Amino acid sequence: MEVPKAVDHDQRRAEIVRAARVVLARDGIDGATMRRIASEAQCTTGRITHYFVDKDDVMIAVLRSVHHSSRQRMEAALREPDARARLERVIEAALPLDAERRDEWSIWMTFLAHAVHSAALQAELKVRYDDWSALLAGVVEDDPGSEAVRRFVALIDGLGMRVTVDASSRLDIVRMIHDAVDAAGTRRSDVSRPSGAAEPGRR
Secondary structure: OOOOOOOOHHHHHHHHHHHHHHHHHHHHHHHOOHHHHHHHHOOOHHHHHHHOOOHHHHHHHHHHHHHHHHHHHHHHHOOOOOHHHHHHHHHHHHOOOOHHHHHHHHHHHHHHHHHOOOHHHHHHHHHHHHHHHHHHHHHHOOOOOOHHHHHHHHHHHHHHHHHHHOHHHHHHHHHHHHHHHHHHHHHHHHHHOOOOOOOOOOO
16 A cells, blocks of 8 residues: 655645745735636645635735745844944845845835735734844844834835836945945944044044
8 A cells, every 4th residue: 555645734835935925026916816826836726725724824924934035134144244244234135136035025015015904914014124123233233123223124125115116226225225334323423422522533
C-alpha cells in the first residue's frame, strides 16, 4: 500500500501568499479574485479556502508578508558599522529601488487606500508602522514616538510613494536621503547644544 506524501501546510500557505502577492501587485485588490490567485498558485480555490477563511484573510497575509520582506532588508542594513551610513542604508532598504520592492510598495499603497474604509486594515497597518518606528528608533537611539523617528517614517512613506508612481525619481533618492540625514543631525545637535552656546566653528 502506497503511503500518502506528508503535506507541508506552511509551505502550501506560503505558496498561496506568494501567488496572491503577484496578482495583487498586477491587478490590485479588486482584481485579486480568489480564482485569479488560484490560477497563479496552480491550485483550486478550494485549496485556498482550506488555508484561509476568505479573501480578506489572504490579503492580510499578503500585507504581513510584504512587511516581513521589508523588515528583513532593514535588519540586514543594521550590520553597517558606521552610524550615519547605517541609518541611510536602513532607509534605502525600505524603499522601492528595484522591481521586486516596487511591487511591494504597489501592494502597500493599495492597502493604504483601502484602509480608509476598513477598520481591520487600519489596525493591521498601525502594527506595521509601529514596528517600523521601533526599528528606526533603535537606529537613531531615540524614542519610537520622537520627532526624529516620525520624520524618518514620513520620509520613507513619501519617497516610497513617489518612486512607486515615478520610477525615474529613484535617481534622486540617495541625495534626498543624504540631505534628510544631514538635516536630522543638525536638528539633534541644535537641541543638545546648551542655550547661548556658539555653533561649532563660530566665535
